[in-house]
Amino acid sequence: MTKKLLAGVLALCMVLLPVGCTKTSGGGSAAEKVVVNYGIDSELASMDAQVVTDGTSFTIIENTTEGLTQFDKDSNIVPAIAESWDLSTDGLTYTFHLRKDAKWSNGTPVTAADFIFGWKRLVDPNTASEYQFFIADTSGIVNASAIAYNGAALDTLGAEAPDAHTLVVHLERPVPFFLSLLLFPPMFPVNEEFYKSVGELYGQSKDSVLANGPFMLSYWEQGGTQISVERNPEYYAKDEVTVDGVNFVVAKDAQSALLAYKNGDIDKVSLTGEMVEQYKNDPEMKIVDGSYVWFILANQARAGLNNTNLRLALATAFDKQAICDGILKDGSMPANYFVPTKLANGPDGKDFRETAPTYLEYDPAKALEYWNKAKSELGVSSIEISLIVEDTESAIAVATFIQDAIQKNLPGVTIKLETMAKKARLQRQTDKDYDLSLTRWGPDYSDPMTYLDQFMTAKTSIGWHDTKYDDMVHEATYGATALDAAARWQLLKNIEAELLDTANIFPVYQKNNAILQKSYLTGIEEHVSIGNLFKHAIKTAK
């Protein structure tokens, strides 16, 4: 009996093993084609540029589609579909001259009408785009706000195409960073005829979207864990594209992704938590510049936080450098500022951060002084403040460090930590139901204003009503200063000073990211405000 059972088991094994016994080579690429295998951590949500909000979708769209302008490898704004442009002296009218050789992947030319159609989709309330604010609030295009919020007709949008290759855009006010808005997906063109031919399915499969950029989608299964792009033969600069395609491989588990990287299945993997420490001396470890700034929001309606000295004490009582070196260890930088580095260059050609001051540096002695003053002003000898934080490993570690530091350096202050899911934390912020909250902010476009305008009285959740701040932001956007690039740049620095001088928020760190990338893979263009661009990538092995 047992002999027969044993025979049965052996037979089963003999069936299973050989089918699986294929020594897997990485990539799955054809012999001559050079394809980059890039590890990502979430699936492609949609290829509809006006509607997406996640990083993966943005990255893939940015590699298959071009707008009027683009970044060069040093993050300068250069022509893309628009080969040149003129700006009127009052700064209110742009005239873009489009390339005549730009084509969509189905062979039809890219025209000015395509941009107008895409922008109309973005501003149309029926599209329900989460990026509608981009055109309705930020871009300053005539009537965009009226169409979005006051029911004005779509046709009144301040853009027209006198001919197929000329696009005239009218602005309600000068927008110094307007050109930088055009390289973000919400402002990308859409071919109206193609859009109408696919209807509701637009952007949901590789056959229901067009490409006008260096690559086009070649493989995308609904909910699939691999998305592939290949060379777009209709791209006007197709001879400058140095790689044949990219496979975006979804690997959500950090350990599996790392094994896949070591096996050669993927050429890049993100490092998180403990892994950063493990691989810090690995020659393939790279620090990638990020622009998210983590900071603490202080609700001035609660816990005595409307007292300036208390806020100053709290903001300067923890060592940001120690957080970056001891906890994060991923190349993140201490933030004695709010507008991050490498976000935008001023009229002097220099990065904002290079010429702007720093604030709220760690100084335990000074912090104690502030706390003593606050104690007498508030008439207390101790105080309890809660700090809400999301339940990720790094956020909790940072919050715990800050709690320890404050309690040690400011005797009498008790910090109570409350951890919760990120969505819950965001809800508490919106409801203004918190004392302190550890949160972050990332850029929507390449100008310091994307960080600064959120604290206006109407928008903010920190219960801070500073008419001076509101006036300064208004002046920099709508006032006479907006017309003078140098004066505006200085005003932006003053706005940051107004925010941080009295510690209305407590900056903590600017997040950078650690990755492992194979040494045979180079040339990927990295920019802090958009995804990675692969058109000039070079892969020398395999």
Place this chain on the structure above:
Amino acid sequence: MSKYVLKRLLLAAVTLLIIVFVLFLMLQYMPGSPFNDEKLGKEQIETLKAKYGLDGPIYLRFLRYVEHMATGDFGLSYNIQKNVPIAEMIRGRLPISLRLGGQAVLLGAALGLLLGVVAALRHNTFLDTLCTVISVIGVSVPSFVFAFFLLYNLGFKAGWFPILYKVSLPFSSTVLPTLALSMFPMAQIARFARTEMLEVLGSDYMLFAESKGLTSLRLHVCHALRNVLIPVITVLAPLVVNLMTGSMVIEKIFSVPGVGSLLVTAIQSNDYNVVISLTFIYCVMYIGIMLVVDMLYGVIDPRIRLAKGKSHD
């Protein structure tokens, strides 16, 4: 018999409706929205909610939803696959998860039965102890530990199977996840099978059958095993549920594009429709399996069939 089936089906339908309603309620009270809470202001989120029909009183929304579900319209995804019909999303992913789960159950059940029967037949020998040890390990060690162990040794070091799910190797990619998922069912079934087999072997009808001179094979397969199967099938139903939840972790580790990982992502991003649809499907599967198990009893155990038959006369 058919009256019984109808009654069970009706009960199942009512249960499902209640489950969906409770789920619907729970999701309404989850903080945040399906939209980008980090960047959007309160008014903007309210506008989006109105656009997607997320405003209005709960009971109206629920009725609207049930109406759609009855026609197979599970609604649209808000943020995982923007504006894609959920039915389509699930259609692509469900077969992979079912396949994984099915393979794990079959493998687990087959190996478990084998282990249990062998242990019982070689009661109190080294083989028995070995089988018991394997069972204990299988029950105690979480499936993701097995997953990483297999991933590292068979996937990375030996290179026999792909580490991440590869569409070009559909069978090969499911071997490791199946093995990892099958450990727990195998261990549970082995223990049950062993106990039952021992009991059956000691019963008087087995003694009678043996005294009739039946061959070992006929004795054990036709007579003993059939009796062992009844309690084993009882255990199988909750095990299948265990697989559904276990598959979420396994699918994430191996990057399998199945419904388990979709459910986790949907919960994390508040994609309400996806969460409700998937939970509904899970409930349907669970209730369906219980129903099937009930039917199977009638087939395997004539005593139940006869008892039911008698009661209808």
